[in-house]
Amino acid sequence: MIEKWGEKRARIYGDLLESLSLILLLFLIILLIAVWISGKSCAQIFLNQAGLSSNILWYLILATVTAFFFFCGLGSRYENAVNYYISSRCTNCSRDFAREEFKRPLLKEVSTPEKYEITRTRYWKCKFCGLEDYRTEELDYNNHKGKKGKQKKSTCRVCKREFSMLEYRDPDVKRKSNEETTVRHYKCLNCGFREITIEKVILEEVNIQ
Ligand SMILES: [Zn+2]
Ligand SMILES: [Zn+2]
Known part of the structure; x- marks a missing residue:
């Protein structure tokens, strides 16, 4: 759609739709004030479902509200399209719809010891000039550092020394939908062997009555 229209026109159109919905909102407020002023008689007539003039007023309000939401939605759709259009432009050769993700x-x-971060890097390549580009963003899986457990020290799998495996730093906790994963870090105090354990817990919503 925007390819045909050009970015500027699409942007203007989006702005136009947004101002149109604002005008409609203003119109609605004026209508409501009109209803409020003519209040008593209007409500009476409305209840009786008679009085053509007041009914028309109500229909007008209904139509305005509908149109307001319609134009609001349309306006934001244009805005999204424009944003997508800009993000697909190559910064090197300035061609549109040029950037494509070329690997996963x-x-x-x-x-x-202090933090637990999850990031995603996306790789882009211009299909015309071949410019490669990447962007890294931090993801939020409610990931944080937990608290060390209080369990007894276990035997090392490598040097076989008893009670030598120690949880040496706070665990990494993350949550994806309703599954919570805890990764704990252990180290052997005798030989230095390191090991992690992964605990997965399904969090269920419990209704207590
Ligand atoms: Zn390019
Ligand atoms: Zn060991």
């Missing part, structure tokens, strides 16, 4: 996004989890 890279999901990365970074765990340090």
Whole structure:
């Protein structure tokens, strides 16, 4: 749609639709004030379902509300289309609808003693000039550092020393839909062997009555 129209026209059209919905809103307010002023008699007539003039007023209000939402929706759709259009433009050769994702996004989890971050990197390539580009964004899976557990130290699988495996830093906790995953980090105090455990818990909504 925008390819045919050009960005400027689409943007103007989107703005126009938005101002149109504002005008409609104003019109609606004026109508409501008119109803409020003629209040008593109007309501009476409306209840009796007689009085053609007041009915027309109500229909007008209904139509205005409908039109308002219609134009609002249309306006935001134009805005989205314009945004998509701009994001697909190549920064090197300035051609439109040029950028395409050329490989799968890279999901990365970074765990340090202090933080637990999940990022996604998306890779783009211009199909005309071949310019490659990537963007990394942080994802929110309610990921955070948890608290170390209080379980007994276990035996090391490598050096077989008893009670030597220690949880040496706070676990990484994330939540995806209703599944909570906790990754715990252990280290052998004797030989330095490191190990992680992954706990998955399905969180169910419980209705207590
Ligand atoms: Zn290009
Ligand atoms: Zn060990």
